[in-house]
Amino acid sequence: MFGKLKEKLLNAASKITEKIYKKGEKQDEEEKKIIAKVEEKKENLKVQPKKEIIDEKKEISFFDRFKITRTIKKVIKKEVVILEEDIEDILEELEIELLEADVALEVVERLLEEIKNELVGKKISADDNVEEIVLNAIKNAIRNILSQEYIDIEEIIQKNKKLGKPTVIVFVGINGTGKTTTIAKLAYKLKNKGYKVVLAAGDTFRAGAIEQLEEHAKRIGVKVIKHQPGADSAAVIYDAIQHAKARGIDVVLADTAGRQATNINLMEEIKKVVRVTKPDLVIFVGDALTGNDAVYQAKEFDEAVGIDGVILTKIDADAKGGAALSIGYAIGKPILYLGVGQRYEDLIEFSPDIIIRNIFEETQKYSTEREF
Incomplete structure (x- = not known):
């Protein structure tokens, strides 16, 4: 159920997550260069690698990439601020993919705007789970789209x-x-x-x-x-x-x-x-x-x-x-x-969470009662 929509949104989440990690890695590398220059004259200087880097040239499916971002521990030493330019190209690609999944144009535009509002300006620190932050941002955007006045x-x-x-x-x-x-x-x-x-x-x-x-x-x-x-x-x-x-x-x-x-x-x-x-x-x-x-x-x-x-x-x-x-x-x-x-x-x-669960999680048995 919702396989196409699930694929497009998880793919976008994975790409955004990787981009934030890479931005953090770049900041770390720049910081290391500055430290190295200051400390280069000190004796017994030892620079330990902070983490393993995944071979970026290796082609992997979006499902594999998503699995990697969920399971591999990444460390961002300095705080990373998400800017609009960091996610703009990914959201442009997502726009086309959502239209292909039969999402109405006005809804696509609103959804992308909601994702921007959720992510842009957010500060990511070393203790944060980046993948979870990105996924929650997309879920919140969808929830806002689906939340109309309830009729009892x-x-x-x-x-x-x-x-x-x-x-x-x-x-x-x-x-x-x-x-x-x-x-x-x-x-x-x-x-x-x-x-x-x-x-x-x-x-x-x-x-x-x-x-x-x-x-x-x-x-x-x-x-x-x-x-x-x-x-x-x-x-x-x-x-x-x-x-x-x-x-x-x-x-x-x-x-x-x-x-x-x-x-x-x-x-x-x-x-x-x-x-x-x-x-x-x-x-x-x-x-x-x-x-x-x-x-x-x-x-x-x-x-x-x-x-x-x-x-x-x-x-x-x-x-x-x-x-x-x-x-x-x-x-x-x-x-x-x-x-x-x-x-x-x-x-x-109906509740928005029913749709959200079925986009981001495995299909589960439906309840015949209202779920909140």
């Missing part, structure tokens, strides 16, 4: 329960992102937490969409409100809301037809849905595998109906990581959940 869905549900009304969540997106399955996963999660849930089959356009939602509902154990294929989507969702009010149901999760923003008729339909049903949340469901396309789609839906948050699906199969890193910052809306598998349990609440 359960808090919204509890607030509406006190007011005696259901929480209405409408899901939007294009075809093939896993929207209907994601609705089922969220219904499963909320039901297991004790909430009463009803599904609204608002996708009356796609053949088999109503039947697909019904099958999920049967497996989960919740009810579906539906009309005939081709019916008015807004009317279906409105009826589901009235059903929830009448029966004290806590949450209405409304499916809608997948659509491209260029489809004027369908976009007008989703605008009508939002206008008529007045949902508490409009959630965009995007496919992480589509990279920058997911970002563009989210922007278009946000402009059309005003989305409140994002669920990214197929994260477990994403080799690049561009969408996960980009979408929240690019549209200024939080990622709420990540789809990490095919089971109903495989929907996890």
